[in-house]
Amino acid sequence: MAGEVIVRFPPSPTGYLHIGGARTAIFNWLFARKHKGKFILRIEDTDVERSTKESVEGILDGLRWLGLDWDEGPYFQSEFHQEHVDVAQRLLEEGKAYKCFCTKEELEKKRQMALKEKRSTVGYDGTCRNLTPEEVREREAKGLPYVIRFKVPKRSGKIGYDDKVLGRIEKDYSEIEDFVIVRSNGRPLYLLCNVVDDIRDRITHIIRGQDHMANTIRQILLYEALGATPPVFAHMPLTLDPKKRKISKRTHGEVVSVQFYREHGFLPWALVNFLVLLGWHTSDNREIFSKEELIEAFSLEGISKANAVFNFNPDDKEKVKKFFTDPKALSINAHYLRTIPVEELAGYVEKELRDAGLWDEAYKGERRDWFLKTIDLIRTRFHTLKDFIGPGRAYFSDEFEYDQKALKKNIHKHPELKELLPELGERLDSVDSWTLETTEEVVRAYCDEKGVKPGIIINGIRTVITGQLKGPGIFDCMVLIGKDRVVRRLKECGALYE
RNA sequence: GGUCCCAUCGUCUAGCGGUCUAGGACGCCGGCCUCUCACGCCGGAAACAGGGGUUCGAGUCCCCUUGGGACCGCCA
Secondary structure, eight states, X not given: OOOOOEEEEOOOSSSOOBHHHHHHHHHHHHHHHHTTOEEEEEEOOOOTTTOOHHHHHHHHHHHHHHTOOOSEEEEEGGGGHHHHHHHHHHHHHTTSEEEEOOOHHHHHHHHHHHHHTTOSOOSOOOGGGGOOHHHHHHHHHTTOOOEEEEOOOXXXXXXXXXXXXXXXXXXXXXXXXXXXXXOTTSOBOHHHHHHHHHHHTTOOEEEEEGGGHHHHHHHHHHHHHTTOOOOEEEEEOOEEOTTSOBOOHHHHGGGGBHHHHHHTTOOHHHHHHHHHTTTBOOTTOOOOOOHHHHHHHOXXXXXXXXXXXXXXXXXXXXXXXXXXXXXXXXXXXXXXXXXXXXXXXXXXXXXHHHXXXXXXXXXXXXXXHHHHHHHHHHGGGOOSGGGGTTTTGGGTOSOOOOOHHHIIIIIITOTTHHHHHHHXXXXXXXXXXXXXXXHHHHHHHHHHHHTOOHHHHHHHHHHHHHOOSSOSOHHHHHHHHOHHHHHHHHHTGGGGGO
């Protein structure tokens, strides 16, 4: 019994995978990998009206992109419908559940009354719990619709469990109402299905958000009634927005969807690394982990109790577009962008270039070396993959934008460059071997000759050939962009003054 | 309103009674480097929510207050 660890990620397909769900998946996946156990994917599509095929695809797609591979599934909860119904029937037969004929309207009325009178028990009052078999038959004969409620044992004292994150959690039996497990249309509810599925899948650990805590006690009751041992529970802290509200796709939109990060040039592992830090840590507070390191380091003990804020700026949008999401996420992404093997980066950049119509097959053939050198050079100040087709565009195309600030500061402020740069272009044109040394020599000599500060010329060149205000050392840029392009761009710089 | 959970810099967090004049990371500020920016390096501002206990000693244990959050569906 000390055996295998089996965990599951059970999203309900009612929208795309968002970072909260992704985080839950990550924690479960990590736990499974750490213990060489199984990670099961189960789609909880019991609520047919809200579940869509596109959602399922979106979720699978998101998980795959993040690199969270599952060992079983995806299973679809709806496929086990009959089993759920059978279990409910069994509970009914064993007297552990009962039919309740109260209508929604009646219950709503009662709830309002209770609320109004400020009574503590707003829940179900147990009206149908004590119906005699005759009374039940009578109502059934009349064709009255009914739901099936779980009969919470009448015991004194508390029921509880030891949460791996929160510690001992207990609740008084008297405070638990008889809850519905099957709808009046015959469809079992999540609370029941979830337990039945977890028992069937032999789930050993349930790692989920603290928003599920209220369900846990009731589910433990269900496990008991079904004669099964409850799994170990670990309730993770929630991810909140800067205003401390629970994040949701509905209120926060794209910025909380996993897809958003893919579209904004994130490396999948960088997102995983960032997300795992939201509510988990090691005792040495390390923050950058390779996949192997993370799996090795992960443990339930490191999960925080307190909710974590996902620090994006919903209001700041355009003002600080440098930080379109949590600055730390960006910083971690930049870290990986600058440190993963160039060959690995090449694959990601290829995709960006292809999508932007800038890809050249030669980058995989005779220009491979140039390609790798180039992305290795320019990545040092990039933050996302999108930068390769933005600020880095001039390396791959003759059609690139000029940064307005750069134009103003490095070009327009120095009218003399309109004559100087094309002339320098001529000089450079006659350079035989195009290297770091030769280009620097020619440029510096030209500066001396004209009595112009090197900085002015150099920054002018930078803006003319890359369109940027900033960038790598200028001679590196020149070498990589190549003689022809550099010369041409310098000669044609007059256009920038128009 | 009821039940439950939580509480260290702006944010993520280290801290599991003394080594805390509270450490790291991101962000921010200043400096070095320098052809720019970035990287890197150096330095700085920045927190134990408040009040009671317990203890020789509390960020660390207990209680209260305050604050925040979750749940309270025939949703999952």
